[in-house]
Amino acid sequence: xxxxxxxxxxxxxxxxxxxxxxxxxxxxxxxxxxxxxxxxxxxxxxxxxxxxxxxxxxxxxxxxxxxxxxxxxxxxxxxxxxxxxxxxxxxxxxxxxxxxxxxxxxxxxxxxxxxxxxxxxxxxxxxxxxxxxxxxxxxxxxxxxxxxxxxxxxxxxxxxxxxxxxxxxxxxxxxxxxxxxxxxxxxxxxxxxxxxxxxxxxxxxxxxxxxxxxxxxxxxxxxxxxx
Amino acid sequence: xxxxxxxxxxxxxxxxxxxxxxxxxxxxxxxxxxxxxxxxxxxxxxxxxxxxxxxxxxxxxxxxxxxxxxxxxxxxxxxxxxxxxxxxxxxxxxxxxxxxxxxxxxxxxxxxxxxxxxxxxxxxxxxxxxxxxxxxxxxxxxxxxxxxxxxxxxxxxxxxxxxxxxxxxxxxxxxxxxxxxxxxxxxxxxxxxxxxxxxxxxxxxxxxxxxxxxxxxxxxxxxxxxxxxxxxxxxxxxxxxxxxxxxxxxxxxxxxxxxxxxxxxxxxxxxxxxxxxxxxxxxxxxxxxxxxxxxxxxxxxxxx
Numbered sequence: 001x002x003x004x005x006x007x008x009x010x011x012x013x014x015x016x017x018x019x020x021x022x023x024x025x026x027x028x029x030x031x032x033x034x035x036x037x038x039x040x041x042x043x044x045x046x047x048x049x050x051x052x053x054x055x056x057x058x059x060x061x062x063x064x065x066x067x068x069x070x071x072x073x074x075x076x077x078x079x080x081x082x083x084x085x086x087x088x089x090x091x092x093x094x095x096x097x098x099x100x101x102x103x104x105x106x107x108x109x110x111x112x113x114x115x116x117x118x119x120x121x122x123x124x125x126x127x128x129x130x131x132x133x134x135x136x137x138x139x140x141x142x143x144x145x146x147x148x149x150x151x152x153x154x155x156x157x158x159x160x161x162x163x164x165x166x167x168x169x170x171x172x173x174x175x176x177x178x179x180x181x182x183x184x185x186x187x188x189x190x191x192x193x194x195x196x197x198x199x200x201x202x203x204x205x206x207x208x209x210x211x212x213x214x215x216x217x218x219x220x221x222x223x224x225x226x227x
Numbered sequence: 228x229x230x231x232x233x234x235x236x237x238x239x240x241x242x243x244x245x246x247x248x249x250x251x252x253x254x255x256x257x258x259x260x261x262x263x264x265x266x267x268x269x270x271x272x273x274x275x276x277x278x279x280x281x282x283x284x285x286x287x288x289x290x291x292x293x294x295x296x297x298x299x300x301x302x303x304x305x306x307x308x309x310x311x312x313x314x315x316x317x318x319x320x321x322x323x324x325x326x327x328x329x330x331x332x333x334x335x336x337x338x339x340x341x342x343x344x345x346x347x348x349x350x351x352x353x354x355x356x357x358x359x360x361x362x363x364x365x366x367x368x369x370x371x372x373x374x375x376x377x378x379x380x381x382x383x384x385x386x387x388x389x390x391x392x393x394x395x396x397x398x399x400x401x402x403x404x405x406x407x408x409x410x411x412x413x414x415x416x417x418x419x420x421x422x423x424x425x426x427x428x429x430x431x432x433x434x435x436x437x438x439x440x441x442x443x444x445x446x447x448x449x450x451x452x453x454x455x456x457x458x459x460x461x462x463x464x465x466x467x468x469x470x471x472x473x474x475x476x477x478x479x480x481x482x483x484x485x486x487x488x489x490x491x492x493x494x495x496x497x498x499x500x501x502x503x504x505x506x507x508x509x510x511x512x513x514x515x516x517x518x519x520x521x522x523x524x525x526x527x528x529x530x531x
Contacts, residue, residue, distance in 0.1 A: 036498060036501040036502075037496060037497040037498030037499075037500070037501045038498065039498075055507075056497055056501070056506075056511070058496060058497060058498055059496075075497065075511050077483075077496065077497055078481070093511070094511060094512060096483065096497075096513050097478075097513060113512065115512070115513040116478055116513065116515075116516070134513065134515065135478070135515070135516060153515070
């Protein structure tokens, strides 16, 4: 177990130590103390580390993660797991805006609420939020799954290309081109497996699925007069 | 960029520590705004029928002379105390008269605030230096807001620094930028409102104060500003009895709120709250767009 106290170690030094480990190394364990809302903790990890951060973190925690498992016992600032490629990020508290922004793969689990624009421009990441999400979540989402056990605020899935959004609670007005879609047995199965993977116990029966109406994919000639 | 912070004490036992709690919050936001810093403290009430006028000297002045000039003007004895290049005068009302007099006789003086509780201090320079020189760490009071500025739309001077006070015991700090401030300023000037600077935030403060002068509540005036003011912003507002936070309808500028049984705090970033006592168990969340969040000692007393 490597123990890093951010009262005495700089963020740059801490991240550099993680980056020194080769990507084909065995999994190793890191315990991080006194994060105190510092930005860019455990970003760009390339090896299968297990990083446990004890306390609340600032912006972009776990950004660009590949292979590692990052656990935050606390709350997160904006851009949690931004552009995550693979691996897992787990947060015990709430997350600020733009969690999982543009993520390409991997899994993000938020035990509390996520704020606005959760999963903005997601491109393959799976995000499971046990609480609720703020406005414009799933904005311009392209691939992946966003699962919300609570409610979603206004403009969910605005300008969504693809991706599946599952919400158990209420939604505000849906965003442009976002519509409710049928829950097929395949979707129920996919959701059920994802919840298992996220270690979230919740029946799939109450979820509604939202996705793209695909009306913004192509230019519509009736709109020519607007230009 | 810019950084904003606010602290509203629910537990009166903490009032002696208001400044010492706010100072690290403000300095933690230095990277967001190293150009200038300012803070508004709602301290002990001026005695009956009196208000506090906080005055900033933009060049070296002799405060005893200023004081005796004001005494002559009012034909009354007054008290004052100095804080670096600011002084707080306790005067028997007559705000308009004193303003007019200072404007003509002492143009190097700038009134940063007026009110029974409010004192506003601001200056260019790093937040840690500004707050140390002005003695923020020793200040006492019930609530306070602060600002660290990275100037984008107007010059760097104490007059361009936040907080902006636009009415007695009312002030505002802002994280963001307004795009239609020139138009709104022109409209307000036409109804006789006087501006101290060409700063965008001053427009927001004077707009909201103007709406309140027309009888709107703070809540309603803030809601009015959502339509009137275009831009990306998070506002933190101090009023005589409380503290409010509002973000624009897109809510892209940062804001985080925290609350415990003892306090409510807001900041541009969580790290500014990280040193507050009890933060480990505080409820933390990002305020929703176009929503007024407010706390008031009066409402707390009613609820109790």
